[in-house]
Amino acid sequence: MQDRLHDRVRLRTSPAALILTGGGARAAYQVGVLKAVAALLRDARRGLDPSIAQGHNPFPILVGTSAGAINATALACRADNFQEAVAQMVHIWENFRADQVYRSDLIGVVRTGARWLTLMSVGWLVRRSLRMRPRSLFDNSPLRALLGQMIELERLQRGLEHGHLRALALGASSYSSGRHVTFYQALNDYQIPNKMQRLYVRCAIQIDHLLASSAIPFIFPAVSLDLALAGAEGVEHFGDGSIRQLSPISPAIHLGAERVLVVGVGQIGHPGLLPGVDGAAYPTLAQMAGHAMSSIFLDSLASDVERLDKMNQITAALSPQERRAVGLRVIETLVISPSERLDGVAAQYLAALPAPVRALLEVLGAYRGGGASLASYLLFEAPYTRALIDMGFGDTMARRDEVMRFLTERRESSPSQSPKVVVL
DSSP, rough: OOHHHHHEEEEEOOEEEEEOOGGGGGGGHHHHHHHHHHHHHTTTGGGGHHHHTTTSSSSSSSEEEEEHHHHHHHHHHHHHHHHHHHHHHHHHHHHHHHGGTTSHHHHHIIIIIIIIHHHHHHHGGGGGGGGOOOOOOOOOOOHHHHHHHOTTHHHHHHHHHTTSSEEEEEEETTTOOEEEEEEESSOOOOOOOBTEEEEEEEOOOOHHHHHTTTOOOTTOOOOOEGGGGGGGSEEEEEEETTTTSSSHHHHHHHHSSSSEEESSSSSSSOOOOTTOOOOTTOOOOHHHHHHHHHHHHHHHHHHHHHHHHEEEHHHSSHHHHHHHHHHHOOOOOEEEEEEEEEHHHTTTTTSOOOOOHHHHHHHHHHTTTTTHHHHHOOSSSSSHHHHHHHHHHHHTTHHHHHHHHHHHETTTTTTOOOOOOOOO
C-alpha cells in the first residue's frame, strides 16, 4: 500500500518561484502562508516520494522585496531543509519585539523621530538647526544585529552548489540614480537585459543588501552599496525595493520560473473605507503616509498580477511554434493575499507598541481615522505578528486544494503530457 501511495503523488519538478513582497511588519502574514505550506507537505508526506518530502525546498527560485527580502533570504540560507527554515521563521516572527528592528526607547526615538518633527515645525526659524539633517524617523541599527543572528549567509552558496536552490533575488531602489536594482546570487549568470530604469546585478548577497531592500522611505535610513564590487558603476544610496518596482514578478521569470507563488501583504481588489473612518474628514499625516506606503508596497503587485494574467491568455492562444518565435511561455500563477485589511487588524494592537513609539505616532495622527495604516508597517510586536501569522495560515489552508495542485502532480501522468496550466 505504501509503495502505491509513493507512485501516486510527487512534488512537481518544473521550476517554481516564491515571490515575497514588501510591507514591514505585515510580512508576518507571509510566514503564516509558509507555515501552512510546510504543514500541507508534512500531511501529504505519506503520498509523496520520501526522498524529497522531508526537507526538500519546493521553491528553488526565491524573490523578495523589503521585509519579504529578509524572509526570502532566511529561506534561501536553509534551502537544504524547508521545514526547518520555516520553523525558525515562525519562532522569530511569533516572538517579535519592535526594539529588535528599530530603537523604540525614549532616547532613540528623540534622536531620530522627535528631531525630525522639530526641524519640520520650528527648525526653519533657527539657521543652525539646518545642520541637524535627520536621516529617518527611526534608527534601525538593531535590525543589523537581528539579521546577523537570523541569517547564515555562508550557507547560501552551499545551497546553490548542492542544488537545493537555483537563485535568490532581492530588489532595492537607488536614490542616487533613480534605478530599481535586482541583486541576485546564482551559479549561473543569466545575462538579463537592463531596461526601463531596471538593472540586474549578480553578486554575493550581504546583510547590507537586506538593509537596503527593507529601508522604508523616511522611516528607515538609506544604505550605501558599492555597485563597482559587482561590476557596475560605483557607490549609490538605496532604499526600499518596493519603490519604482514596476514588475515584482519579472525577476522570477527571468531566472527561469515556470510557476510562481506570490504572497502579498495587502488585499487585492477589495476597495472601501476602513471601519470607523470618516471619508469627509481631512486625513491625518499618518493616514496620508499609510496611503503612500500602500501605493509603494501594494499597487504594483496588483497591476503586475493583472498584466501577467493578460499575457498568459495571449500566450495560451499562440501555437508552440509562435511561442518559441516570440520567446513567450505561460507562467502558472497562484496568488495568496490577506482575507482582511491589515490596517484594520493593526488598529486593534496599537497598545502593544512601546510608549515612545505610540507617542510619536499619536503626534502624526495614527490613532485617528485611518492612521493605523502607517502603524501596520511598524508594529513589530508579537500580538500583531501572531495575528497575521494565524491569518496567513488560515487563508492558505482555506485554499488547500489549489496549493497542493501547485506543489504536486500525479506520477501516472504520461511523461510526454504537459501538466495543465491554471492561471489563478
